[in-house]
Amino acid sequence: MHGPAQAACLPSADPAIRPLQDLVNQDAKAALAKVKALLDAQLAAAHPDGHRLASLYDVQAQAYSILELEADARNSVAKGLQFATDAQDPVRIDLLATLAENVYEQADIDAADQLIGPAHELQSKGSLNDTCLLIGRGLMQFRENREDLAIASLTQAYHDSRVSGFAEARILAAGSLSTVLRGMGDYAQSLTLNQEAIDWDAKHKAPLSLSVDRFLRGRILLLMGKYQDAIDQFNESGRISAQFDDTQGVAFVDVRVCEALIELKQFNRARAACNSALKVFTATKYWDQAKDAKALLARIELAQGNPERALTIFNEVLDHQGADLMPTRVAQMYEWRARTNAALRNYRDAYLDLSEYLTRYTTINDTDRSRKASALRARFETDREIERNADLKRELTEAEDRTARQAKELRWNMIIVVSGFLIIAIMVYFLITNYRYRQQLVRLASQDGLTGLPNRRRTAELANAALAEAGEADTTVAIAIIDMDHFKIINDRCGHATGDHVLKEFARVSRGALRPNDVLGRWGGEEFLLIMPDATREVALATLERLRTLTFGIQLPPSAAGMRVSLSAGVAMHDRIVRSLDELIARADSALYTAKNDGRDLVRVADETFLSSTAIRRSSRQ
Numbered sequence: 001m002h003g004p005a006q007a008a009c010l011p012s013a014d015p016a017i018r019p020l021q022d023l024v025n026q027d028a029k030a031a032l033a034k035v036k037a038l039l040d041a042q043l044a045a046a047h048p049d050g051h052r053l054a055s056l057y058d059v060q061a062q063a064y065s066i067l068e069l070e071a072d073a074r075n076s077v078a079k080g081l082q083f084a085t086d087a088q089d090p091v092r093i094d095l096l097a098t099l100a101e102n103v104y105e106q107a108d109i110d111a112a113d114q115l116i117g118p119a120h121e122l123q124s125k126g127s128l129n130d131t132c133l134l135i136g137r138g139l140m141q142f143r144e145n146r147e148d149l150a151i152a153s154l155t156q157a158y159h160d161s162r163v164s165g166f167a168e169a170r171i172l173a174a175g176s177l178s179t180v181l182r183g184m185g186d187y188a189q190s191l192t193l194n195q196e197a198i199d200w201d202a203k204h205k206a207p208l209s210l211s212v213d214r215f216l217r218g219r220i221l222l223l224m225g226k227y228q229d230a231i232d233q234f235n236e237s238g239r240i241s242a243q244f245d246d247t248q249g250v251a252f253v254d255v256r257v258c259e260a261l262i263e264l265k266q267f268n269r270a271r272a273a274c275n276s277a278l279k280v281f282t283a284t285k286y287w288d289q290a291k292d293a294k295a296l297l298a299r300i301e302l303a304q305g306n307p308e309r310a311l312t313i314f315n316e317v318l319d320h321q322g323a324d325l326m327p328t329r330v331a332q333m334y335e336w337r338a339r340t341n342a343a344l345r346n347y348r349d350a351y352l353d354l355s356e357y358l359t360r361y362t363t364i365n366d367t368d369r370s371r372k373a374s375a376l377r378a379r380f381e382t383d384r385e386i387e388r389n390a391d392l393k394r395e396l397t398e399a400e401d402r403t404a405r406q407a408k409e410l411r412w413n414m415i416i417v418v419s420g421f422l423i424i425a426i427m428v429y430f431l432i433t434n435y436r437y438r439q440q441l442v443r444l445a446s447q448d449g450l451t452g453l454p455n456r457r458r459t460a461e462l463a464n465a466a467l468a469e470a471g472e473a474d475t476t477v478a479i480a481i482i483d484m485d486h487f488k489i490i491n492d493r494c495g496h497a498t499g500d501h502v503l504k505e506f507a508r509v510s511r512g513a514l515r516p517n518d519v520l521g522r523w524g525g526e527e528f529l530l531i532m533p534d535a536t537r538e539v540a541l542a543t544l545e546r547l548r549t550l551t552f553g554i555q556l557p558p559s560a561a562g563m564r565v566s567l568s569a570g571v572a573m574h575d576r577i578v579r580s581l582d583e584l585i586a587r588a589d590s591a592l593y594t595a596k597n598d599g600r601d602l603v604r605v606a607d608e609t610f611l612s613s614t615a616i617r618r619s620s621r622q
Helices: 020-026 029-044 050-068 069-084 089-099 106-121 128-143 149-158 167-184 185-205 206-223 226-244 247-263 267-283 287-301 308-318 327-343 345-444 456-473 487-494 496-512 537-551 579-599 613-621
Strands: 477-484 519-524 527-533 567-573 603-605
Touching: 020 029, 020 050, 020 206, 029 050, 050 069, 050 089, 050 567, 069 089, 089 128, 106 128, 128 149, 128 167, 128 519, 149 167, 167 185, 167 206, 185 206, 185 527, 206 226, 206 247, 226 247, 247 287, 247 613, 267 287, 287 308, 287 327, 287 537, 308 327, 327 345, 456 477, 456 527, 456 579, 477 496, 477 537, 477 613, 487 496, 496 519, 496 537, 527 537, 537 567, 537 603, 567 579, 579 603
Parallel strands: 567 603
Antiparallel strands: 477 527, 477 567, 519 527
């Protein structure tokens, strides 16, 4: 299930067609049977009605679309467009909107855009035709990883559809926008828009659309780590799909239920769900989803102590180095194969897989941040333009009146303004000087003088704030204590100036390893505290690995021959049991103590036994 499901953006005015559109949302297979009979009758007639044929093909395409039969939907659209040639015809517009919902490969998207783009330019801005095509273009832009354009198109469509008579378009825009915001990580807004679609489905008795929208809600909750809530939504979606013998819809549900059950460590139930999905995806030749299910089965094998079997499955999944899979999934699969190789003591292969994971993860993360930043800017600009457009027109009129009055008043006030200018300038000077002085005092009170990082007091404040925010949003925070290895020896052999140089360089290179919302502060001496909001254990380890690698590049003077700069770190995860900063630091400190005892140049996770990335590297070197 790729995205929102809605039978028609433009409900037909034909009394013979509108009931068929309603039936698509209630029972798509029954609608297909009725449409086929009507199509056969029209095609067999001596003088078939071209417009009626186009409308029937439109309903047929909508039914195929809601059943996730994209190729059949595209074929019906192509047939319908042969009979609906008028650029302003609502049937042609609806066919093009359905086409946009059913293209995913770049070649198909390009071909669809060659039809939809020119048609969109011919529509009156803000019309229902314009809104439906805008939704279609937004979906295609999202599938091209252009969230900035998608946000602009879909936000415009969502706001334009607030008028009477646009109800179906508004719900379709809400569902599409929810999907894009989910991809951007704006889960709260995504859930709100998704609920709008669910409420519509329930009120208008559209079970198949309700099944898809409940599935999408489960996807959002799964990304938020609310696994049981996600399973509840998936099961409800699967129950509805099963009523209509939608086996492929049930398979999509099963694979995501399997993923959530793995996170809950309910492996036997997860295995059953994944095997059920794999059987359907294999039969329907849905190979990328089949591989997704296989990868989850491999994780179950690893968790249940069968690393040999897990490795065999991962090798099958990655037989084309992930070229046939979604990039985000590929990075995760390399990480899990690294874990599997580590469990088998294949440390060289584990190191290679982990390197590939880090490379792909960094690339995806950097690209994702850039796309999300562009999308957020576009969203802000679009919202501002839409919401304030009417106000700006009114304000321009008022501004013209004010300008005329001010021009008259200005002649009388000029002498006062000139006289008061010097007084104002002096006051501004004192205000700016006072502000800068206060800013300097604040900086001195919260900044470490040597490294420029937050000092211990400020770091503790930032850590407590991160924990409080995570508690309210039910997200994770990772806290790591970092200690420079053999720092006293470097100080004793090379002098305190070299020691200060190491600390300052470490603070400098850390900027290349940390995420924008991560905070590194000096905790005391050669110890640093790293705060990683909204970070999983895997993200925390990847961040520390990058930091550890960059630390190797810090240069020492010739008097330190045979020595290099390295670090050891202990990391602890904030969860429902461990919430206070003191307890997190105590756990991270304990993990750091373990890293030091195990030989330094290591990262250890509190209360974890899995071999960390640095441990894999160390074993490979040995």
